Amino acid sequence: MHELLLMAVISGILMGIIYGLIGIGMNILYGVMRIVNFAHGEFMMLGAYMAFTLNRLWGLNSLESIFVVLPLFFILGLLLHALFYERIQQSDDPEIASFLTFFGISLVITSVILLIWKADPRGVPFPFSRVSWIIGPVFLPLGRLISAGVCALAIGIISVFLYRTYTGKAVRAIIENRDAVSILGIDVRRVSALVFGIGLSIVAITGCLVTLSFPAITPVQGQTYTTIAFLVIVLGGLGTPLGALLGGLVYGLAESVSSVFMPVALSPVVAFVILILMVMVRPQGLLGKVSTRI
Amino acid sequence: MGRHSVLAWASIAAGVVFLFVVPLLPVSLPYFFYMMFWITMACAFNIIYGFVGYLPFGYVMFYGVGTYVTAVLWSRFHIPIPAAILASGCIGTALALAVAPTLRLRGIYFAIVNFAMAMVLRILVANLPFEWSGGSFGITLSRAYRPLTSYYFMLGLMVLSALTVLWLSRSRLGVALRCIRDDAAAASVLGINVPANRLKAWMIAAAIPSVAGGIEAWFTAIVDPATSFNMMVTAKTIVYAMFGGLGTVIGPVFGAVFMYGLDDFIWGRFPVLNLLVLGLMIVFLILFMPRGIAGTALRKWPGLGQLVK
Amino acid sequence: MEPLLNVKNLEKSFGGVKALDGISLAIQENSVTAVIGPNGSGKTTLLNCINGIYVPEKGSITYRGKPLVGRKPHEIAALGIGRTFQVARVFKKISVIDNVLAPVLRSRKSPARLREQAVQLLKRVGMGDLAQHGGGDLSGGQQKLIELLRAWIAESDLILLDEPFAGVHPALKARFYGEIREMRRMGKTFVLISHDMKSVYALSDKIVVFDLGRIIAQGKEQEIKSDKRVIDAYLG
Numbered sequence: 001m002h003e004l005l006l007m008a009v010i011s012g013i014l015m016g017i018i019y020g021l022i023g024i025g026m027n028i029l030y031g032v033m034r035i036v037n038f039a040h041g042e043f044m045m046l047g048a049y050m051a052f053t054l055n056r057l058w059g060l061n062s063l064e065s066i067f068v069v070l071p072l073f074f075i076l077g078l079l080l081h082a083l084f085y086e087r088i089q090q091s092d093d094p095e096i097a098s099f100l101t102f103f104g105i106s107l108v109i110t111s112v113i114l115l116i117w118k119a120d121p122r123g124v125p126f127p128f129s130r131v132s133w134i135i136g137p138v139f140l141p142l143g144r145l146i147s148a149g150v151c152a153l154a155i156g157i158i159s160v161f162l163y164r165t166y167t168g169k170a171v172r173a174i175i176e177n178r179d180a181v182s183i184l185g186i187d188v189r190r191v192s193a194l195v196f197g198i199g200l201s202i203v204a205i206t207g208c209l210v211t212l213s214f215p216a217i218t219p220v221q222g223q224t225y226t227t228i229a230f231l232v233i234v235l236g237g238l239g240t241p242l243g244a245l246l247g248g249l250v251y252g253l254a255e256s257v258s259s260v261f262m263p264v265a266l267s268p269v270v271a272f273v274i275l276i277l278m279v280m281v282r283p284q285g286l287l288g289k290v291s292t293r294i
Numbered sequence: 295m296g297r298h299s300v301l302a303w304a305s306i307a308a309g310v311v312f313l314f315v316v317p318l319l320p321v322s323l324p325y326f327f328y329m330m331f332w333i334t335m336a337c338a339f340n341i342i343y344g345f346v347g348y349l350p351f352g353y354v355m356f357y358g359v360g361t362y363v364t365a366v367l368w369s370r371f372h373i374p375i376p377a378a379i380l381a382s383g384c385i386g387t388a389l390a391l392a393v394a395p396t397l398r399l400r401g402i403y404f405a406i407v408n409f410a411m412a413m414v415l416r417i418l419v420a421n422l423p424f425e426w427s428g429g430s431f432g433i434t435l436s437r438a439y440r441p442l443t444s445y446y447f448m449l450g451l452m453v454l455s456a457l458t459v460l461w462l463s464r465s466r467l468g469v470a471l472r473c474i475r476d477d478a479a480a481a482s483v484l485g486i487n488v489p490a491n492r493l494k495a496w497m498i499a500a501a502i503p504s505v506a507g508g509i510e511a512w513f514t515a516i517v518d519p520a521t522s523f524n525m526m527v528t529a530k531t532i533v534y535a536m537f538g539g540l541g542t543v544i545g546p547v548f549g550a551v552f553m554y555g556l557d558d559f560i561w562g563r564f565p566v567l568n569l570l571v572l573g574l575m576i577v578f579l580i581l582f583m584p585r586g587i588a589g590t591a592l593r594k595w596p597g598l599g600q601l602v603k
Numbered sequence: 604m605e606p607l608l609n610v611k612n613l614e615k616s617f618g619g620v621k622a623l624d625g626i627s628l629a630i631q632e633n634s635v636t637a638v639i640g641p642n643g644s645g646k647t648t649l650l651n652c653i654n655g656i657y658v659p660e661k662g663s664i665t666y667r668g669k670p671l672v673g674r675k676p677h678e679i680a681a682l683g684i685g686r687t688f689q690v691a692r693v694f695k696k697i698s699v700i701d702n703v704l705a706p707v708l709r710s711r712k713s714p715a716r717l718r719e720q721a722v723q724l725l726k727r728v729g730m731g732d733l734a735q736h737g738g739g740d741l742s743g744g745q746q747k748l749i750e751l752l753r754a755w756i757a758e759s760d761l762i763l764l765d766e767p768f769a770g771v772h773p774a775l776k777a778r779f780y781g782e783i784r785e786m787r788r789m790g791k792t793f794v795l796i797s798h799d800m801k802s803v804y805a806l807s808d809k810i811v812v813f814d815l816g817r818i819i820a821q822g823k824e825q826e827i828k829s830d831k832r833v834i835d836a837y838l839g
Contacts, residue, residue, distance in 0.1 A: 036402055087581045095402040096349055100532070101580045107529070107573025114566045223525075227413070230406055269417050272410040279407050280395060466708045469701050473694050480692035483654050484706045484753060485680035541696075 003137040008256040010138060014148040016245075016252025018209065021151040022225060023232030023244030024158060025202035030233065031175035032195045035088065035098040039106035041225030043200065046109055047073065047207020048217045052122045055211075061127035062212035063150070069204040077200030081193040106222065113219040121216035147209040154205055155245060158198075162242075171195060227268075231275045250274075302544075313449055317442055325558065327445050327513055330452040331506060332554045335527075336535040336546035337455040338502035341462060343532075344540030346495045347475035348397065351405040352412025353531060356386045356500045358522035360507025362419060365433040365517040366426065375438050379447070379508035386504020390497045397492050409525075416523030432518025435511065444513040451509060455502050456547060462495075463543050471495055472541075530557070533572060536579050539588025549586060605668070607632040607792050608653070608761055613662035615648055622648040623659065624816035630761070635783070635793040637803040640813030641836060646796045647689065649813075650763045654686050655679045666761065680706065685759030689766040689796075691746035695739030700725065702738045702749050706757035717756070724752045728778055744771040751782055754791075762786070764795040768802050780806065812836065 022044070029035050037043075050072070051065035060068065084101060091097040126143065133140045162168040170186045171194075181188060210225075211217060228251070236247025251271060258270045316326045335357070342348050360382040367378035396407050420430045427433065462468040470491045473481040482488050511517045530553075538549020553575075561568040583590055606629035615623040622645045630636055638646045651657040653664055655676040664671040671679055680686075685706075693702050703721040710717060725731045728748050733741065741749065747767055754762045764783075768776055783793060783806060797803050803810060810827045812820040814836040820827055827833055 084581070091580070091584060093401060096405070097580050097584070099349075099351075099402060099405060101577050103529070104573045104576030104578075104580065107569050107576065109573075111566050111570035111573065114569070227410070230410075234403075234406070263421070265421055266417065269414050272414040275410045276396075276407055276414075279399060279403055466714070469697060469705070470708050472697050473705050476694040476696055477692050479656060479676070480688070480694070481705070482676035483656065483680055483686050485677050485757065486705065486708060487675075487677045 004260050005257070007138050008260045009253065010140065011144065012253035012256030013249060014140075014144045014252070015256060016249035017148040017151045017155070018144075018206065018213070018248070019228055019232050019252050020245035020248030021154055021202060022206050022229050023236060023248050024155065024242070025199050025206065026229040027233045027236070027244045028171065028175070028195055029199040032171060033085065033089075033098075033192050034094050035085075036095055036102065037199070037229075038099055038102040038226060039109060039222075040102075040203065040229045041222035041227070042106040042109040042113075043073075043203045043222075044207040044210060044225050045113060045217065045219060045222040047204045048210045049113055049117050049122070049219075051208040051211045052117070052124050052217065055124045062124055062208050063127070063146070065211075066150075066205055066208045069208055070201050073200040073204035074197040077197035078193055080200070081196035085189075085192060085196070106226070110219055110222060117219070119219060121218050123216045124211040126212070126215075141213075143213045147213045150205065150209060154202065155242075158202075159242065167191065167194065224268075228271070231271055234275055235278055310449075310453060317445060323441060323445060324513075327441075327448055328558075329551060329554050330448045331510055332530065332534055332550040333547050334448070334452045334455045334506050335503055335531045336538065336550040337452075337459045338499050338506075339531045339535045340459055340540055340546045341495055341502075342499035344535070344542070344546070345462060345468065345471045345475065346492055347401075348492075348496070349401065349405045349408075349532075350499075351409040351528060353408070353503065354523055354525060354527040355408075355412040355415050356389065356503040357507040357510075357527055358412070358415060358419070358519075359389055360386050360504035361511040361517040361522045362427060362433075362507075363504075364508035364511045365435055368435055368438055369433050370426070375435075375440075375508075375512050376447075379505060379512065382508035383501050383505040386507075387497050387501045389504075390500030391493075394493055394496065397489070397496060412523060412525070412528070416519050419523065420519035428518070430519055432516060432522075435515040435517075438512060439515040441513060444509055447509045448506070448513070451502070451505055456543075458498065458502070459546075460543050462498075467491060467494060529572065529576075533576055533579065535586075536584070537575070537586050539586030539590070539592070541585075542588040542592065545586050545588030548588065604631065606630055607667065608794075609663075609665045610649070610653075611663045611665075613649070613652060613659050613664065615645075615652055615657055615659045621816050623652070623662075626662070626816075626818060628811060628818065628821075630792060630794060632760075632792055633787065633790055634809060635787060635795065635807045637807035637810045638794060638796045638813060639798070639800075639803060639810060644813040645816040646813050647765055650686065650765055650794070650796065653679075653763060654684065680757070680759075681709075683758070683760040685754030685757055685762040687747065687750035687754070687762075687764045687767055689769065691743065691750050693738040693741065693746040693749050695737065697738055698734065699730065699736050699738055699741065699749065700734040703752050703756060706753050706759075720756060721752075724755060728752065728782070742772075744775040747771060748775065748778065748782075751779070755782075755786065759791070761792045761794070764793060764797075766796055766798070768797060768799045776802075 054060040054065045088098045232247040236243030363382040364378040367373040534550040534553045535546040539545025608630040610628040613626040819832045820830045
């Protein structure tokens with residue numbers, strides 16, 4: 001039992017870091033532009049499928065694909081910003097409008113994936129010779145370990161960006177107080193475009209890592225990741241980027257530990273129950289600053 | 295205006311009469327059954343989103359609960375179907391009451407939590423003991439199969455739902471709801487009991503899909519978790535209602551008739567493309583026509599107000 | 604005489620900022636009390652606490668002896684307290700006449716009679732032909748008048764006005780004066796926040812001066828004008 005629990009905790013932390021990065025991607029989009037990206041998971045799957053094709057065509061492994069997919073997704077982010085940002089901000093309720101718009105986009109992406117890659121599960125061959133490291137009584141799946149490592153690196157880079165660069169500080173300023181910021185001479189539009197690009201770049205990373213951590217990908221997994229992203233940022237606090245990391249860890253641990261005691265099929269229930277409880281009891285999340293009550 | 299009103303009412307009456315005689319015509323009964331189903335869903339959704347401004351992204355859960363309550367009561371407790379359908383309505387309403395505290399949440403949070411609840415229900419229902427609800431295979435109601443009777447039940451529900459929306463749009467409750475949607479804090483300061491009014495609308499908006507679910511279970515004679523709690527039910531309801539025009543009376547009806555026809559036509563021939571088209575339609579609607587056909591028409595010709603609202 | 608509204612030691616903070624720092628105030632029935640003071644001194648916060656929009660951390664508010672703190676805004680409205688806002692909160696998507704009738708949706712009076720009353724009120728202030736227009740079609744000044752008409756039709760006894768004259772056309776302003784005076788004659792009580800000193804002196808019996816969440820002076824026009832603290836607060 002102890003080994004099981006220990007492995008669950010370690011697994012939970014590893015997944016937590018990955019979930020955290022997933023959450024940060026969605027969170028900065030929301031914090032800066034009040035855009036709720038309901039297609040987050042679907043974009044991830046798109047990235048995963050692109051990694052699959054890159055592997056098929058040119059033999060790139062999951063990690064190497066990141067270098068190709070990331071710049072493409074960054075540009076995609078800028079494109080989406082150009083297409084949708086203005087329209088959404090002008091609507092009666094930008095949050096709901098973005099929610100529904102991206103929901104529509106999620107359907108489009110899923111159907112595009114189905115059209116191009118069909119519904120059969122696809123997999124990217126694992127690039128490393130060892131599947132897991134064994135330390136004492138504990139198995140550490142190498143795929144998860146490396147993914148967590150990459151995510152931790154990405155989180156580190158993002159933190160440096162947010163806290164040490166001028167643009168990053170502008171991003172944080174916008175998140176905390178959108179209206180005051182224009183007075184400071186910050187061009188909200190340009191920063192938003194950049195943030196969209198960054199947000200999707202993060203999605204690119206996590207999408208490619210999905211092929212590293214899981215043996216098979218299917219077009220319908222997107223919804224799961226979107227839900228996890230929501231959960232993570234609500235837990236951590238909508239609008240606080242690094243809160244997503246905390247949210248990710250909390251959720252990762254909860255999911256992992258509960259799977260020791262409960263049938264696997266029910267672990268999403270744990271997730272949702274945590275979400276519902278969190279929103280009702282402490283709506284601003286563990287670290288959040290955005291109000292949720294009317 | 296009087297002449298136009300008469301024309302409008304006449305065409306609606308004609309539509310209802312047509313639906314009445316469909317079983318006698320050489321047309322597809324399921325097609326029209328589902329058309330009425332979606333009209334009903336769109337009207338009910340209009341109450342909570344169009345009138346009150348709340349987006350229940352897990353709206354399918356009321357429909358799903360409705361299907362299962364009817365199926366379980368009939369198959370495990372041998373309760374006659376009409377009574378079971380009534381029970382579906384009651385339990386759906388009770389569910390709405392149970393989750394009423396979430397109405398305190400702001401727009402997007404309410405949508406997300408409601409979505410989470412629907413997903414929880416789907417997983418729970420799929421994992422209930424087999425004897426209770428048939429697991430992921432569900433329940434069949436083959437011996438209760440009465441396509442004709444259930445068709446007329448749905449017709450009745452549809453008319454009832456449309457009339458409810460009509461009543462709501464003219465009533466004081468309807469005005470109160472629209473004030474709440476516009477500016478809840480101001481409404482409160484003016485003496486409008488925001489929580490109580492909101493709850494009334496929420497319960498009505500939940501009762502209708504619950505009953506619709508029961509009737510649909512009867513019509514198809516089968517329920518299973520994947521279909522009963524499928525997010526696409528919510529998605530289609532939203533799209534059909536929005537396309538027609540939320541907040542108006544006739545908008546969702548028109549939207550459901552048109553979009554369902556389109557949907558059915560495309561789905562029949564290109565299933566995957568169907569998803570794509572639906573997605574594109576949602577994006578297009580939100581960005582360019584958030585008030586739907588009826589809403590946009592209303593802006594250009596405000597005189598239509600009497601008819602449409 | 605027992606004051607209509609009694610505020611005692613009210614405190615309200617936001618984040619670390621104390622918007623109300625021990626406010627005590629008595630409003631007599633059938634009076635017009637003006638609340639003045641620099642921006643951010645807590646005037647609107649006071650009104651919001653009375654209406655139940657904010658819940659104060661400390662202190663009490665009683666209206667005809669009944670405690671208000673902890674009650675929901677619609678309950679407070681039902682007790683007879685009306686309110687207008689600095690930026691008029693008229694419902695843009697419903698008609699002007701429905702806007703006027705909003706406070707009496709729950710009333711047991713006949714809807715036809717109430718509607719007739721609303722029409723008469725609109726005619727009185729020269730907006731009779733706008734009854735069916737959308738609330739969003741009205742000018743800012745007209746929207747403010749609608750808020751006042753609501754107080755009339757709701758038969759509120761205590762009416763809280765937040766900057767009723769700000770941005771209002773001089774001709775409409777005269778209408779406002781007329782309405783307030785008429786309602787005062789009928790026995791109503793007013794508390795009004797304003798920066799428009801001419802209006803304040805013209806209409807009010809008592810003036811209360813706020814600064815930084817505290818009341819620094821209360822009294823009649825002459826007393827306030829010569830109070831050193833008031834002069835400091837405005838000029839210092």
